[in-house]
Amino acid sequence: xxxxxxxxxxxxxxxxxxxxxxxxxxxxxxxxxxxxxxxxxxxxxxxxxxxxxxxxxxxxxxxxxxxxxxxxxxxxxxxxxxxxxxxxxxxxxxxxxxxxxxxxxxxxxxxxxxxxxxxxxxxxxxxxxxxxxxxxxxxxxxxxxxxxxxxxxxxxxxxxxxxxxxxxxxxxxxxxxxxxxxxxxxxxxxxxxxxxxxxxxxxxxxxxxxxxxxxxxxxxxxxxxxxxxxxxxxxxxxxxxxxxxxxxxxxxxxxxxxxxxxxxxxxxxxxxxxxxxxxxxxxxxxxxxxxxxxxxxxxxxxxxxxxxxxxxxxxxxxxxxxxxxxxxxxxxxxxxxxxxxxxxxxxxxxxxxxxxxxxxxxxxxxxxxxxxxxxxxxxxxxxxxxxxxxxxxxxxxxxxxxxxxxxxxxxxxxxxxxxxxxxxxxxxxxxxxxxxxxxxxxxxxxxxxxxxxxxxxxxxxxxxxxxxxxxxxxxxxxxxxxxxxxxxxxxxxxx
Numbered sequence: 001x002x003x004x005x006x007x008x009x010x011x012x013x014x015x016x017x018x019x020x021x022x023x024x025x026x027x028x029x030x031x032x033x034x035x036x037x038x039x040x041x042x043x044x045x046x047x048x049x050x051x052x053x054x055x056x057x058x059x060x061x062x063x064x065x066x067x068x069x070x071x072x073x074x075x076x077x078x079x080x081x082x083x084x085x086x087x088x089x090x091x092x093x094x095x096x097x098x099x100x101x102x103x104x105x106x107x108x109x110x111x112x113x114x115x116x117x118x119x120x121x122x123x124x125x126x127x128x129x130x131x132x133x134x135x136x137x138x139x140x141x142x143x144x145x146x147x148x149x150x151x152x153x154x155x156x157x158x159x160x161x162x163x164x165x166x167x168x169x170x171x172x173x174x175x176x177x178x179x180x181x182x183x184x185x186x187x188x189x190x191x192x193x194x195x196x197x198x199x200x201x202x203x204x205x206x207x208x209x210x211x212x213x214x215x216x217x218x219x220x221x222x223x224x225x226x227x228x229x230x231x232x233x234x235x236x237x238x239x240x241x242x243x244x245x246x247x248x249x250x251x252x253x254x255x256x257x258x259x260x261x262x263x264x265x266x267x268x269x270x271x272x273x274x275x276x277x278x279x280x281x282x283x284x285x286x287x288x289x290x291x292x293x294x295x296x297x298x299x300x301x302x303x304x305x306x307x308x309x310x311x312x313x314x315x316x317x318x319x320x321x322x323x324x325x326x327x328x329x330x331x332x333x334x335x336x337x338x339x340x341x342x343x344x345x346x347x348x349x350x351x352x353x354x355x356x357x358x359x360x361x362x363x364x365x366x367x368x369x370x371x372x373x374x375x376x377x378x379x380x381x382x383x384x385x386x387x388x389x390x391x392x393x394x395x396x397x398x399x400x401x402x403x404x405x406x407x408x409x410x411x412x413x414x415x416x417x418x419x420x421x422x423x424x425x426x427x428x429x430x431x432x433x434x435x436x437x438x439x440x441x442x443x444x445x446x447x448x449x450x451x452x453x454x455x456x457x458x459x460x461x462x463x464x465x466x467x468x469x470x471x472x473x474x475x476x477x478x479x480x481x482x483x484x485x486x487x488x489x490x491x492x493x494x495x
Contacts, residue, residue: 018226025226035293051231132159135159
């Protein structure tokens with residue numbers, strides 16, 4: 001019995017998580033639109049709050065379902081209309097009866113996700129001890145200084161690694177930063193420091209714990225699109241927070257952007273220090289340049305509007321069905337109240353003597369005039385009720401027309417906004433390409449300048465060597481001249 005209750009409770013928790021994730025994703029979309037100019041830390045905290053609310057809601061749902069009698073069907077969203085109630089009862093009965101199958105299907109896919117997550121942990125474990133080298137003393141001292149700047153109390157260790165292809169942070173209590181071998185000597189020191197500041201920002205914010213919680217939640221609710229979207233937004237805002245911390249220390253946007261591009265070019269499969277979906281680097285660079293937070297893209301807007309529509313339909317259907325149920329209950333109550341009034345008259349008519357019945361009928365039954373008057377009043381009331389119903393129906397039609405018109409206008413505005421966003425994204429992409437080309441030209445020019453400086457130094461060394469040889473030759477010539485003058489003087493004396 002306990003096993004059946006556990007299976008039923010967990011299965012219904014998974015099902016309820018769908019509308020819970022949808023509701024929280026709609027709230028998250030509203031939060032993103034209202035915090036366009038807010039700091040990345042505020043946006044990150046608000047999205048993290050949505051994730052924690054989702055987890056808390058699932059825990060309470062499981063506890064509530066555990067306490068219920070899972071063998072009995074319950075009303076879903078209080079839909080009491082006959083046809084919808086029958087449908088919901090069928091839906092609930094089906095999933096209650098097939099809860100073990102639902103749980104089995106979920107468990108198979110969950111094992112696949114868990115194996116993938118364990119593979120990632122195994123990769124991190126191998127990277128921690130495989131092909132690592134100690135960097136130069138300069139970078140060891142530099143990482144200590146950067147930790148003091150960011151007020152990090154933990155002991156952070158820096159290693160060069162021949163196993164990883166991108167910067168990587170491992171561990172929480174004793175964090176380790178792995179840098180691909182050759183990058184410390186192949187890139188300018190300022191760009192290396194910018195990347196180290198970004199990685200140290202993750203350590204300072206304790207992102208390792210939140211990231212682990214995200215992976216576990218995604219493995220459990222892998223089928224929930226609302227949760228997966230919220231989790232992806234949380235990762236993006238986490239990177240933005242670390243970018244802001246690094247920029248606050250370097251105070252050089254151009255240098256930090258060049259560091260992003262250089263490390264992106266170094267690895268085509270960048271996924272840890274600079275993670276994200278396609279064009280994520282372009283979005284980060286655009287945000288840093290324009291100092292503007294990202295908003296919903298066209299696909300996310302469609303998902304957001306669809307979520308609002310689904311929730312509105314669910315709430316409206318529940319409200320309408322509840323109102324109809326209340327009206328039917330009131331009608332049944334009126335019929336129940338009227339029936340006891342008529343039955344005693346019939347019973348008295350049968351039980352009492354005819355004379356008493358005639359007297360009672362004379363006192364109770366109305367006259368024909370009164371009955372006609374009551375009929376006229378009832379007709380008037382029916383006409384007034386019909387008029388009110390027509391007026392209400394007309395108002396409902398007008399409201400429906402207004403809603404359709406507003407929806408059409410909103411759709412037009414969304415299309416125009418999506419077009420502007422696409423144009424802006426295209427301009428940002430072109431600007432990023434130009435910036436990357438300019439950075440490449442600057443790097444090539446710097447390389448040529450270094451080569452020219454090397455040639456100039458070699459030429460200067462040759463000229464100094466030639467000047468030294470000329471000076472020695474001049475000394476030898478002077479000595480030879482002195483000897484010739486002495487010889488001439490000696491030859492002149494005998495003469």
